[in-house]
Amino acid sequence: MVNVTVDPLTRIEGHLRLSTEVDANGVITDSQSSCLMFRGFERILQNQDPRDAALLVQRICGVCPTSHSLTAANALDDLFGVADTIPKDALVARNINQALNFLASHATHIYILWGPDLANPAYRDVLTPLGETGTAVWKEMVGRFAPISYKIDGESVPVGSSYLAAIPEKKRLQEAIAVIGGKMPHQVTSYPGGYTYKPNVADIGKLSSYYLQVMDFVSSYTLRVPFDTWIENTYKASSPQKAVNFVVEHLTDLVDKSVTSNDFSREAGWGDTEFYAAFGSELVGETLLGLPASLKHDKIGGYSDPSKIAFLAYGGFFNPENGDGYDPSSPAGERFLTSGIVTGSLEYQNLDTSKITESVAHAFYEDTADLHPSKGETNPFTDPDAIRFDQGSDSRYSWNKAPRYDGIPCEVGPLARMLAAKEPLVTGLALAFNENGYSAANVYTRMMARIQETAIIANELLKWVTEDYDPNGRIAVDTDLSMAKDSTGMGLWEAPRGALGHWVSTDSNSKVVNYQPVVPSTWNLSPRDSAGVPGPLEQSLIGAKINAAENSLGVNYTNPVNILHIGRSYDPCVSCAVHTIDLTGKNTPRTLRIV
Secondary structure, eight states: OEEEEESSOOSSBSOEEEEEEEOTTSBEEEEEEEEOOOOOHHHHTTTSOGGGHHHHGGGGOSSOHHHHHHHHHHHHHHHTTOGGGOOHHHHHHHHHHHHHHHHHHHHIIIIIIIGGGGGOHHHHHHHGGGOHHHHHHHHHHHHHHOOTTEEETTEEEOOOHHHHHHHHHHHHHHHHHHHHHSSSSSOSOEETTEESOOOOHHHHHHHHHHHHHHHHHIIIIIOOSOHHHHHHHTTTOSSHHHHHHHHHHHHHHHHHHHTTTTOOSTTTTOOHHHHHHHHSOIIIIIIITOOSOOOOGGGSSOOSOGGGOEEEEOOEEEOGGGOSOOOTTOOTTSEEEOOEEEETTOOEEOOOGGGEEEEOTTBSBOOOOOBOGGGOOOOBOOOGGGOOSOSOTTSOOBSOOEEEETTBOEEOSHHHHHHHTTOHHHHHHHHHHHHTTSOSSSHHHHHHHHHHHHHHHHHHHHHIIIIIOOTTSOOBOOOOGGGGTTOEEEEEEEETTEEEEEEEEEOTTSOEEEEEEEOHHHHHTOOOOTTOOOOHHHHHHTTOBSSHHHHTTOOOTTOOHHHHHHHHHTOOBOOOSOOBOOOSSOSOTTSOOBO
8 A cells, every 4th residue: 555645635625634545556545635724814803893704704715705705795684684785786787797707716726726637648648549539639639738947757848728818818808807897806895785886888888898898808719619518408408318418419520530630629610629539538528439548537535435525505696687685695596606514325305404514523723513604612722743644544633624414424515506406417417427337426517516506607697697787776775783792603605616604793882703714625525524534535536547648658646636637627726715723822813913
């Protein structure tokens, strides 16, 4: 048995340690996901004016400040008792703000954080022996996705065309967010009662212009079939089977045109989406399309026991058709991306937030029972000698708590949202993998779900900007601090990386007594719980082969590209926060020293 540890896993947000035990066949038999930093926001917010929460919590994450701000605003709407009266146009402004952040975050993950792994030299070694077709596929992979300042065997590799073109689009989307949020990151427009800035007609014009420029990138690089054709035949397909059939038929046409020329370029119709959809999956690429090889990403990152995993979505984006106000509990169907629970066997349930608990049995916190977030406690170890990351699965090994839904670990994020929404293409792919002996969740479906969600949000964003938002409408209702006296609030929302919840309670002076965020990566990267059940990422590592294409070239412990693929497929965000810890004992719990 060989211990293969990736520490830190790079090209993510924050600092994540993945430790695995690998047998002589290159198969992972055990894993631990360790988050290496303590986040002190639960303690920072104690005794604060709750209205400051929407500003302070943005510092939790440098990529998702918008999501944390809006989730806090939702929790404060509930705390102040005004959620059912928030004006429709304030809700649409929040949608636009969040949608732009989704597009920026997903594009960053697809092209900058996850995509460069496709230029790993392991794929050169797997593909080029297959002849001209394999060589042509490798040439496309490294030509599109190689990152800046990249070398293979000591030789510099030119930066990939898709990677390079995506960078200015990230900048463009950040600028668009600043139009509606005042600045980015750490904007000041989210507030209990609505929105602090009323976007005007000129702002709508600017947003539309940014949108059109981003869509030029999509049509040039991401998707070569017309965008509207893709949406009509996948997202708006009448059944999951029809959505999958459309994609397979589209890819079959491309393969037929390219099989003799070995031309898999964009000019031949192979956008980045089509390219990955065909070559990323063994089932789609080799079995259905008859390709000579694939990356086999549908064979890694899955779950072996459906009774120990579920998919959870809180629901995100308000439906403008519902008019003013919303229900903080996010009942099924109320929001554009609905809430819901999908079991490991792909059975659907309504969300019941009372079933959420957090365990600290394997985390660096003082022992408590498994608690609901509204009653949660965050009391970190203060003895440095007790903070060890190398003591194995039976020890405490992470700063992450272990959230569970009815005792079950849950994956959150694009795949969970698309399944909860019964989105035709992603649902069809999940069913197809299930029926053919694969895990419905795997690296391939996780990435295809993120790509598909990006398209769906882009499609809806234009409607929110040009049709639903009224620049002459109301954007806020009045609130007063006294309205938050002895109250509680719950904010349920969706960040790009998954379900995001904030829980807040106040005292008789309307000051914060308890504030507990449970962020997406808390779910996905969780350590074992009080029953010893591994978290989602840990489960998805166990049983995987560590090298490219199912270890087809033997076992290489020095380039475990599949560990990188699996870890990054969750788009981990351990933290971009200010981190606070006081080991001197000189400060009271509520007086924290910023270090």
